[in-house]
Amino acid sequence: MSFLQRVRVALPHLHPAERRLGEFLFRFPGEIASYDAQELARLAGVSKATVSRFVRRIGFAGYEEARRQARAEGTSGSRLFQGHAEHAAGARALDLDMAETKENLDWTFRRIGADELEAVAEAILGARRVWLIGYRISQSFATYLQWQLLKVAPDVQVIPKGGETLGEHLAAMTPDDCVIFFALRRRVAGTDMIIEEILRRGAKLALVTDEGMAPRDDIAWHFLCQTQTAGPQFNHAAVFAVCHQIMQRATLAAGVAARERLRDIEETNERIGFL
Template identity: 55%
Template sequence: MSPKEQSFLSRVRAILPELHPAERRLGDFVCDFPGEVASYSAQELAALAHVSKATVSRFIQRLGYENYEEARRHARAERQSGSRLFLAAASDSDDGQSVSAHVTQSIQNLENTFISVGESQANSIAEAILGARKVWVIGFRASSAFAVYLQWQLTQVIEEVVAIPGAGQTLGEHLVSMSKDDVVIVFGLRRRVTQIDPLIEQINKQKSRLLYITDESVAFQKSAEWHLRCQTLAPGPLFNHVSVMALCHLIISRCIETAGAKGRSRLRSIEALNDVLDEL
C-alpha cells in the first residue's frame, strides 16, 4: 500500500523506527493524541510536544504530505471515523476530567437527544413493536451490548424478539426470514462496521419497518421509518452512551405502558415462573 493510500496514523506508525530522537518524541506524541494535529497549528503542536516548529515540518514531510495543512485535513477526515484516539487531548492526561464535567456532559447529551424525540414518535415506535410479527435487534461492537440489552428487556412484554446474529450465525440466515410485518431495530453507534449500509439496504428490500439508532455523527437515514440520533459527546477519549441507555429505557417503558393489561399479565406470569423455578 502506498503512503497516500494509508490512514494518517498508519503513516505515523510506519516511520517511527526511522526517526531521530526529537522527531520520535513528536511521533509518539501524535500516536497518543492524533486529534491534536486536527485541532492545532504547527506551532501549537510543536509547543505541546516540546519540539521545534522545524521538527514538525520535517516530520510532516517524512509522512509524505506537501504541507501541514494537508496533514491536518487528513487527520480531520480520520477523526470522523470515531477512533477513540482522536478524542483524547494531551491536557486530559495531566489532570483528568472532573466528575462534574462528566455529569454536565451527560445531562447535555440527554437534553440534546430527547429534544428531537416527540410523544407521537415514541408512541408509534411502541405500537409498531407490539404489533410486529417479529422484532429483530441488531448491533455490532459497542452497539452489540445495547442490542442485547434492549432485546432482553423487550421479552418482558413481547414474545417474538431476537438479537442477531448469534454466535456462529450469519446475518443472511436471519435476513431471509424478515418480512413487511416485522420491525428491525439497528444500533449504528461509532465506530460502525462496514456492513451497516448494505445491511440497511437489504432490510429495506425485505420491506421491514426500520428503527435506526445512531450517534449524532450519522446523517439522517431517509429509508428508516424512525431514525433516532443520540448525543455521545464526552470529556475524554471515550464516547458517552448515557443517552443511548435512556432511549432504550424509554422504548421499553412505552411498550409496557402501551401493552396495558396484556403486558402486565405477561409480567405477572414471568414473575410467577421465576418463583416456581426459584431462579432469582
Template identity: 50%
Template sequence: MKHTARRSFLARVRAALPTLHPAERRLGEFLCDFPGELASYDAQELAQLAQVSKATVSRFVRRLDYSNYEEARRHAREEQQTGSRLFMPSAKSPQAANALGDHLQQGKDNIDQTFSTLTLDDIDAVAHSMLAARKTWIIGFRASRPLADYLRWQLMQVIEHVVSLPGSGETLGEYLARIEPHDCVLLFGLRRRVSHNRPLLDFLRKTQATLIYITDEGAETVKGVHRHFRCHTAAGGPLFNHVSVMALCHLLAMRTIELSDTQGRDRLRQIETANDILDEL
C-alpha cells in the same frame, strides 16, 4: 453567500459523504468521528492522521463549499469555541482533579443534545410498531451488541417475539431470510460501524419491515428508514460515551411497557407467577 453558509461543519460533512470518492470518504468518516482534529491541525498533519494525501484534503474541503482549508479550519474552530465537546481534540484528556466532574458533565451534555431533537411521539411511534409487529428484530455489532441485548431483555417483559442477532457462531443470513413486512427491525449502527453496515441497511429496506436506525451523531442521513435516532457519544478520552444510547433504550422499553395495555400486563403477571414458582427474584 453560498447556500451552505449557515450549516454546521459536521452537517456539511454528513451531507457530502454519499458523493465522495473513497479517499475523501475515508477523510470524511474520520472527521465525523473526530471533527476537532481539523481545528487543531494543519492540512499536512490532518492528511497524515487520516492516512490520505494532502491533495485529498484540499479536494475534500472544496467539496464542502469552503474556498480553502483555512476557511474550513476557521469554521471548525468557531464551533469548537461554542464549548461543544465533540470538537475537542481527541488527544486531550481531562486533568485528574476534574476528571469525575468532566465525565459526568459530558454524559449530561450528550443526553441533552440527543433528546433535544426527539419528541415523545417519535418514541411512541416505535413502541407501537414493536407492539404491533409479528416479530421484533434487534441487530447490533461491536459496542452496539450489548446495547441490543439489553433492549431485547427489557422488551421481553411485554413482547414475546423479540430477538437480538446474530447469535454466537451464527450468520446474519440465517435470520435476515425470515424478516417480513409486518416485522419491526431496530438496527444499531454506532461507530465503529462494521463494513457491511451499508449493504445490511439496503437489504433491510427491501424487506419492507418497519426499520429503526440508532446511531451516533456522526452518521450520515439514511433514506428509507422509518426513524433515525442520532445519539451523541462525545467523550474527552479515547472511548465513546454511550450514556445517551442507554437512555434511549430505557425510554423505548418503558414506553413500550406503558403502551402495551392489557396484553402487556397479562404477560408481566405470567412472568411474575413463573418467577414465584421458581423462587426467583
C-alpha cells in the same frame, strides 16, 4: 495511507525532535485535530518549526492538510483519536464528564420527537416478531433492549448469534416484523447493504446510530445519538437513554397486557425458585 500509518512508517527515520512529536502523536493522534500548530508544539515540547517539518516528512503539504485527515479519521470512529494528553482530575474531571453526558443527552433528544418513540413502541407491540441487530459494541445495546422488551413483547430476537450469518434471519423477515438496528461506530462493512435488505423485505425499521452517520430520510425512524467525549472511549449514555425510552413507551402503550405479563413472569420465577 491513514494518518497513524504515516507516522508509524516515518518514526524510525525522524530526527530526535521530530521523533518526540511523532511518538506523542502516536499516543494522542486526536491532538492534531484539536489544536493549531503552536498549541501542539507546546503540548509535545517541541518548536513550531518542528511541527511544520514533521507534517511534511509524513507526506502532507502543510499542517492544515494533516489536521483535516486526522479530523476525518476521528469522525470515522477510531477510539485512538478520542484520547487527549491533558486531562482534568478528581472532582473537576467528574464535573466535566457529567457536563459532557448532559450535553450528549440534550443534543440527542433535541432531535427525537415523542411521536417517533411512540410510533416505534406501537410497531413493537404490533409486530409478528421484533428483531434487534447489532455487531461489536452495538450488540450489547441490542441484548439490553431485548432483556427489557421481553417483558412486554413475547417474541424478541437478538441477531446474529455466535456461528450464525445474518442472511439466515434476514430471509425470515416479513412486512409484519419490526427491526431495531444498532449501528454504532465503528460500523461493520456492509451496514448500508443490511439496511437496504431490511427495507427490501418491508419490515418496519428503526435505526440507532451515533452522530457520525448522516440522517437517513428513507428510514421511518433514525435515532442519532451523540457519543462525543474528551476521553479515549465513546460516551454511550444517550444510546442507553434511547433504549430506555423505547422500552418505557412500549410498556406504557401495552397497558394492562404489560402488567399482566410482568406479573406472570414474576409468579413463574417464584414457582420455579429462580428468584
